[in-house]
Amino acid sequence: MTAVARVAVLHLRTVAPYRTQGLLVCGMLFLVLARNPAGVVPSLALLLAPLIAVHPFVVADKARLETLYAVLPVSRRALVLGHYAWSLACFVATAATGTVLAEVLARIEDVSYGGRTLATILTVSWLLFAVNIAVQLPLLMWFGYARVSVLGTTMPLALVMVAVLRLHLTLGWVRDRPAVLWFAGVALLTASATLAAKAPPGPRT
Amino acid sequence: MRVVLSNSSGVPLYRQIKEQIGAAVLAGDLAEGATLPSVRALARDLRISIITTNRAYTELAAEGFIGTVPGKGAYVLPLDSALVREQLLRQVEEGLQTALDAGRQAGLDRGQLLEILDGLMQSEPDRTPGGPARDE
Amino acid sequence: MTSDLAFALRSVGCAVGGGFALRDVSFELPTGYVMGLIGANGAGKTTMIRCLLGMRAIETGEAELLGRRVPGPVELRQDIGVVLDHTALVGDWRLTEVERTLRPFYDRWDGARYRHFLDEFGLDPRARVRDLSRGMAMKLVIAVALSHHARLLVLDEPTSGLDPVARDELAGIIGDFLLDEEHSVLFSTHITADLDRIGDYVTLVHRGRVVRTGPKDEVLDSYRVVRGGPDDLGGTDGAATLVGVELIGLRRTPAGAQALVRAEEADLLDAGLLVERPTLEEIALHIGSEPSGPVGRRGGRSGAIA
Known part of the structure; x- marks a missing residue:
């Protein structure tokens, strides 16, 4: 487990030099989304999840870190799980910040939403995030950033659109079964991680 | 300690090291008990391989110049007078051989060679105290 | 397996693609010495190194690294310092960040040693990786390897692109590293002048095969x-x-x-x-x-x- 945490920190350090740009993107997204307090966190989750997951791959691809991964005393499995740990940590940070910002926004605009709505909002956010990561990371592991950069970020979005439009999913539907949906997200990520861990070592350099 | 290696002399590096350390011991520049750098330190300093340096030390030890302590280093052994004499005799033989070769090319016979040798010995009386009796 | 060998490849073969393959590659290095892997560009040196380090699957034969069969446990990498032909570090990392990033992975990381080597190699801890010249980048990766107390240094083409002064410095660094009899070095090169002096063993490779391997003087003889x-x-x-x-x-x-x-x-x-x-x-x-x-x-x- 500590090995996974170490890798998550490695990914943090990998993207750390670009934190200013990252925060700028987050800030601009927030400004664009800051119309409806209830929509802030789900929108952030939907738009940031693909960026969060892919960012370490982008930097690693450019710096050829695949070689570093092969040399560091850390197993392939820990490397893969480290990507999930990093993404989860980012989700927690995004959700927490987003919730606080949404609350501030609600106070300013003098709208109030109860605990039940917040729970629903977070459930939706978690689901959007989980679908994104669960689809994207195995693709990145198996085929490498260079080959799936666009596909990896657009496919989860398409899946969500299809799910909402074809299955007529509504907020009410989500509100009625939060526990099941949280569990579904966890199950999805577990299956995804199992699949990703089977990927062969990264692109030949 | 002083070791100067030539890349173009044609003499293998290990022999150059061995000969120079051996000469320093015989000349007294390296006194009895003096410590030598370890094989690995000397290899690093001379930018040469460990095997080469090790071979020089091994041969110096075999000829009684130095003693080695595994894992530590090497030190100069007391000069064995028989060893010194043997080394000097070898040098004399080498020098005379060179002279003989040159003499053969110049067509000198034994008498002429001996004459030159005598002449040389006479011209440096101070440096041959134990030498053969001088004429006079 | 014998532990007095730093590493050994025995009849190693693997297909690389484009009709190129390693065939029947065997060579070994006793602990405590330097081996040079000599061959033209494209002779298979890097592939051999990758097979030895477990970075590439071996199809036939076997490899042994520090007494363990390859691929060994990942802990084995604690003892190995690898310098490949590129730095494999994020260009925007400062040298202090390189340490902070890598040290959690190494049990025996020695921060004082890292700073000592940066100082000795003339590397500014505030500099960024991408601003280093090739020689300096190589010294940085060597400093990393020495800071986690590697026992085996593997350097792929460390001298290509280095000027004579930097090459001599590298020979000195390798010499320092080898003061410890438990340490060994493998480096590949196409510039044989690097090895004429410091190499104990050489392995000549050509088109994916080993042409000759052994103590340098025996190969020369x-x-x-x-x-x-x-x-x-x-x-x-x-x-x-x-x-x-x-x-x-x-x-x-x-x-x-x-x-x-x-x-x-x-x-x-x-x-x-x-x-x-x-x-x-x-x-x-x-x-x-x-x-x-x-x-x-x-x-x-x-x-x-x-």
Whole structure:
């Protein structure tokens, strides 16, 4: 487990030099989304999840870190799980910040939403995030950033659109079964991680 | 300690090291008990391989110049007078051989060679105290 | 497995693609010495190193690294410092960030040692990786390897792109590292001058095969370079008067011809030819210019003395 945490920190350090740009993107997204307090966190989750997951791959691809991964005393499995740990940590940070910002926004605009709505909002956010990561990371592991950069970020979005439009999913539907949906997200990520861990070592350099 | 290696002399590096350390011991520049750098330190300093340096030390030890302590280093052994004499005799033989070769090319016979040798010995009386009796 | 070997490859084979493959690759290094892996660009040096480090799957044969069969447990990498032909670090990391990023992975990371080596190598801790010259980047990766107390240093083409001063510094760094008898070094190169002096063992590779491996002096002793007039070595009249001598990498100009021969076959050569002990440079040159096929075997199609 500590090995996974170490890798998550490695990914943090990998993207750390670009934190200013990252925060700028987050800030601009927030400004664009800051119309409806209830929509802030789900929108952030939907738009940031693909960026969060892919960012370490982008930097690693450019710096050829695949070689570093092969040399560091850390197993392939820990490397893969480290990507999930990093993404989860980012989700927690995004959700927490987003919730606080949404609350501030609600106070300013003098709208109030109860605990039940917040729970629903977070459930939706978690689901959007989980679908994104669960689809994207195995693709990145198996085929490498260079080959799936666009596909990896657009496919989860398409899946969500299809799910909402074809299955007529509504907020009410989500509100009625939060526990099941949280569990579904966890199950999805577990299956995804199992699949990703089977990927062969990264692109030949 | 002083070791100067030539890349173009044609003499293998290990022999150059061995000969120079051996000469320093015989000349007294390296006194009895003096410590030598370890094989690995000397290899690093001379930018040469460990095997080469090790071979020089091994041969110096075999000829009684130095003693080695595994894992530590090497030190100069007391000069064995028989060893010194043997080394000097070898040098004399080498020098005379060179002279003989040159003499053969110049067509000198034994008498002429001996004459030159005598002449040389006479011209440096101070440096041959134990030498053969001088004429006079 | 014997533990007095730093590493060993035994009959290693693997397909690389594009018709290139490693075939029957065997060489080993006793603990405490330096081995140079010599070959032209594309001879398979990097692939051999990757097989040894478990970065590439071995299809036939086996490899042993620090007494463990490859691929060993990942903990084995605690003991190995690897310097590949690129830095494999994020260009925007400062050297202090390199330490902060890597140290959690190493049980025996020594921060004081890292700062000591940065200082000794003249590297500014505030500098960014991408601003380092090639020589400095290589020193940085070596500083990392030394800071986690690696026992085996593996360097792929460390001297290419380095000026003579930096090359000499590298020889000094390797020499310092080898003061400890438990330490060993493998480095690949196509510049044989690097190895003429500091290499204890050499392995000559050509087209995915090992042509010769062993202590450097034995390898040097096993060949002779032979020079003669333009028609002395297998003249155009084709009148073969002496068979049994394989001319390796024969080079012919209007002024003369030159080839490498195995030492035991040199006695069969005509007395009028100039036969000398080769330098590593000459061996690498002739082996590297062999058109195809294994050079280390009898019956090569390189021709015979005419």
